[in-house]
Structures are given as structure tokens and as C-alpha cells.
Amino acid sequence: MASTTKKLKVRRALNKARAGKKRKNALRRNGSTAVSLPLDKPNANEKAQKAAKQA
Incomplete structure (x- = not known):
């Protein structure tokens, strides 16, 4: 049987891959x-800049 740490690492890797796939699909x-x-x-400031140039 696999150790707890190894199972955790595999589960995290699968979750990361799944999250990436979801992100790319979205x-x-x-x-x-x-x-x-x-x-x-x-x-927003364009009108004010034009008015200042002409004045």
C-alpha cells in the first residue's frame, strides 16, 4: 500500500491538473x-487636454 505522503502528492498533482484544465476551458x-x-x-482626460491646447 502506498504511503500517506505519496497519496497526498498524487492527489495534489491531479487537483492541479484538473484546475488547469478547468481554467483553460473557461x-x-x-x-x-x-x-x-x-x-x-x-x-477621460482627452477633452480637457484638447481644450487646454486650443485655449
Whole structure:
């Protein structure tokens, strides 16, 4: 029979592999960036900078 330590190491390795598989599947399913990430919106300070340049 295997020792307690060896069983623990095997169980941890299996859990790590399972967690990695779950993480990768979730990334494939949901994507890696948030859906409502405002990537194409103007800079919050952009209007103020343009106004300061023109004044």
C-alpha cells in the first residue's frame, strides 16, 4: 500500500491538473477580456487636454 505522503502528492498533482484544465476551458468558453471593457472609448482626460491646447 502506498504511503500517506505519496497519496497526498498524487492527489495534489491531479487537483492541479484538473484546475488547469478547468481554467483553460473557461478561458476558451468565456474569453480572456471582460465583455464590457471600454477599449474604444476616448480617454477621460482627452477633452480637457484638447481644450487646454486650443485655449
